[in-house]
Amino acid sequence: MERSESEEIKRIDEITKEIEIVASYPRPYEIFYADTYDQYVQALETSKQDLFWIVPNTVTLETSFDFNWTIDHHNQYDRRINHVFLNGKYHDGVILCSKYLKISAREWQFKFIAGKKEHNTVASMPNTYDIVFISYQEPNADENYAKLLEKVPTAKRVHGVKGIHQAHIAAAKLCNTPMFWIVDGDAEIVESFNFDYQVPAWQYNHVHVWRSKNPINGLIYGYGGIKLFPTQLTQSMDTNKPDMTTSISDKFVAVKEISNITAFNVDAFSTWRSSFRECCKLSSKVIDRQKDDETELRLKIWTTIGKDKAFGEHAISGAKAGMAYGSANNGNIEALKKINDFDWLKDRFDGNL
Amino acid sequence: MAKTFRVIDYDIVYLSYDEPNAEQNYADLCKKVPWAKRVHGVKGSDSAHKAAANLSETDRFITVDGDNRIRDDFLSQSIDFDTNVDLTNKVISWTAKNAINGLSYGNGGLKCWPKEYVLDMRTHENADPDNIHAQVDFCWNTEYIQMNGTFSDIYNNASPKQAWRAGFREGVKMALDRGMRVNIEDFHKNHWKNLHRLYIWLMIGADVENGMWAIYGAREGLWRTMCTDWDFVNVRDFEYLNDFYNTEIAPITEEELPDRVEDMGALLINELNIPIAETPFDAGGSRFFKTVYQNPARDNSKQFLDREV
Numbered sequence: 001m002e003r004s005e006s007e008e009i010k011r012i013d014e015i016t017k018e019i020e021i022v023a024s025y026p027r028p029y030e031i032f033y034a035d036t037y038d039q040y041v042q043a044l045e046t047s048k049q050d051l052f053w054i055v056p057n058t059v060t061l062e063t064s065f066d067f068n069w070t071i072d073h074h075n076q077y078d079r080r081i082n083h084v085f086l087n088g089k090y091h092d093g094v095i096l097c098s099k100y101l102k103i104s105a106r107e108w109q110f111k112f113i114a115g116k117k118e119h120n121t122v123a124s125m126p127n128t129y130d131i132v133f134i135s136y137q138e139p140n141a142d143e144n145y146a147k148l149l150e151k152v153p154t155a156k157r158v159h160g161v162k163g164i165h166q167a168h169i170a171a172a173k174l175c176n177t178p179m180f181w182i183v184d185g186d187a188e189i190v191e192s193f194n195f196d197y198q199v200p201a202w203q204y205n206h207v208h209v210w211r212s213k214n215p216i217n218g219l220i221y222g223y224g225g226i227k228l229f230p231t232q233l234t235q236s237m238d239t240n241k242p243d244m245t246t247s248i249s250d251k252f253v254a255v256k257e258i259s260n261i262t263a264f265n266v267d268a269f270s271t272w273r274s275s276f277r278e279c280c281k282l283s284s285k286v287i288d289r290q291k292d293d294e295t296e297l298r299l300k301i302w303t304t305i306g307k308d309k310a311f312g313e314h315a316i317s318g319a320k321a322g323m324a325y326g327s328a329n330n331g332n333i334e335a336l337k338k339i340n341d342f343d344w345l346k347d348r349f350d351g352n353l
Numbered sequence: 354m355a356k357t358f359r360v361i362d363y364d365i366v367y368l369s370y371d372e373p374n375a376e377q378n379y380a381d382l383c384k385k386v387p388w389a390k391r392v393h394g395v396k397g398s399d400s401a402h403k404a405a406a407n408l409s410e411t412d413r414f415i416t417v418d419g420d421n422r423i424r425d426d427f428l429s430q431s432i433d434f435d436t437n438v439d440l441t442n443k444v445i446s447w448t449a450k451n452a453i454n455g456l457s458y459g460n461g462g463l464k465c466w467p468k469e470y471v472l473d474m475r476t477h478e479n480a481d482p483d484n485i486h487a488q489v490d491f492c493w494n495t496e497y498i499q500m501n502g503t504f505s506d507i508y509n510n511a512s513p514k515q516a517w518r519a520g521f522r523e524g525v526k527m528a529l530d531r532g533m534r535v536n537i538e539d540f541h542k543n544h545w546k547n548l549h550r551l552y553i554w555l556m557i558g559a560d561v562e563n564g565m566w567a568i569y570g571a572r573e574g575l576w577r578t579m580c581t582d583w584d585f586v587n588v589r590d591f592e593y594l595n596d597f598y599n600t601e602i603a604p605i606t607e608e609e610l611p612d613r614v615e616d617m618g619a620l621l622i623n624e625l626n627i628p629i630a631e632t633p634f635d636a637g638g639s640r641f642f643k644t645v646y647q648n649p650a651r652d653n654s655k656q657f658l659d660r661e662v
Binding site: 106 | 359360362383388428429
């Protein structure tokens with residue numbers, strides 16, 4: 001007579017006498033290091049036990065985590081589902097996988113398992129994301145990069161790549177982590193900012209932008225703030241959209257924390273250029289999710305406040321010119337894309353002056 | 354032999370139009386289904402579903418309406434179908450629990466559509482004018498597999514307009530028989546489950562915010578459909594309904610609303626002889642009703658939907 005597994009266990013229980021002597025310990029489950037879905041499937045197919053550990057290479061294991069933890073054979077429910085453990089704040093790291101419940105490619109991609117049990121034991125911490133400093137012609141770039149290196153010695157740098165999109169693609173190509181930080185060449189990072197933000201793996205397609213403080217007009221919002229970008233999506237971004245951030249993903253997180261002062265007012269052209277680009281984007285409404293009243297207020301402040309600050313007149317002049325250009329070219333993608341060409345901006349600046 | 358349908362294998366598309374709580378509901382969905390896609394602001398139900406089909410990268414896709422929040426356990430659902438069941442053009446439908454009146458049935462619930470079928474169908478605003486069954490709903494022109502499970506909650510009372518529109522649409526649609534207006538005698542021959550649900554829409558909801566607007570909407574929708582020559586096909590047009598609301602309903606104050614509801618109740622009782630009261634259940638009565646009411650199952654395999662803990 002053929003019995004199901006649970007019937008067999010019940011039968012054995014009924015005919016077994018339990019003796020309180022430790023004769024053996026459960027064999028620990030095999031550990032597989034897997035980043036890709038194919039590697040997971042291979043582990044699923046080759047594991048000699050019906051449960052096995054998956055450890056992604058994006059985490060650092062906690063030394064205290066007990067990989068000898070096992071699930072009793074009587075507990076058929078838990079043996080037939082997947083178990084996820086805390087990776088820092090989220091359950092997106094170590095998985096104890098069951099051969100009975102195959103994880104789909106999509107669940108794997110997002111590290112978001114449907115048939116799962118969440119364990120609040122910290123098994124790992126996420127590896128820190130790569131940091132890239134992007135500079136072009138900012139006079140204060142070397143100084144700012146040096147300060148960044150004092151804070152994070154491993155910070156990388158992309159310098160002199162023409163075109164905003166291309167510079168960020170080059171930065172993404174330097175990185176080996178699923179997300180990477182972007183620090184602009186004119187960013188002076190505030191003391192309290194620590195690059196320790198954790199993105200859950202299921203949000204590895206989200207663009208995150210911190211707030212920065214504008215030294216001329218005092219505005220505090222995402223303009224010039226430190227960004228945390230999805231690495232793969234940045235590498236493959238659509239370079240035809242004027243606004244780079246929304247070229248990467250339509251999923252956006254505005255983090256309500258100040259990361260830096262965007263010290264763009266270091267010379268006349270840099271100041272004018274930054275103001276022109278931002279006010280063009282605001283007035284042409286190329287940034288998704290813009291709120292009209294918020295945009296109008298920002299434009300008003302950009303074009304009127306800060307004359308008394310260093311290069312403040314250039315900021316206001318650039319803001320007015322950018323606002324006019326953006327309004328005149330609303331919907332004209334080709335015209336709006338020019339604001340990412342710094343040579344074109346220089347010609348315009350020279351002409352304006 | 355069974356073939357297993359797993360929710361996790363299919364794209365999930367959020368369909369919003371102008372729901373006041375759409376952003377919160379979408380954020381909630383993204384927490385539960387990080388790969389959820391979205392169609393927003395597409396006019397017409399048929400066109401919106403086609404937009405969802407075009408977004409879908411799987412041969413079937415699941416729609417979540419803009420006023421709907423899925424429950425945590427939906428993603429891990431699987432269904433074993435007999436291999437002989439042809440699912441090609443079948444829509445799998447789950448019930449959704451309505452926050453206003455506690456009803457759980459197909460209205461506003463999660464549905465899993467075959468992509469090609471949706472791209473080929475012609476309903477609502479795209480319906481053949483001669484196909485009277487397809488003018489205002491999918492359900493009379495589509496084959497459903499009706500599941501008993503409730504895996505989402507409908508919050509269509511975030512504003513008076515949303516609540517009124519939800520009630521009005523159901524008041525109209527539940528008066529119809531296979532998408533067609535019927536006379537009063539035949540109205541009473543409608544399936545008892547539909548009639549009971551309609552009566553509940555007309556009586557229950559005073560315990561939730563804007564619930565009375567939904568009751569008023571349901572009463573007005575039923576009255577206009579059964580007691581006037583109002584063109585019920587307009588029910589499919591959200592812009593028409595918004596205009597109607599703005600001109601006819603928005604001027605009504607909260608203080609005037611109870612009297613308007615009662616007046617409409619009196620009209621319905623007088624003209625349709627339906628077993629409701631002029632005055633809907635008050636907040637306490639509505640809460641009591643929702644606590645003790647058992648939603649009927651959608652098939653004959655059992656009497657009620659599973660009782661929620």
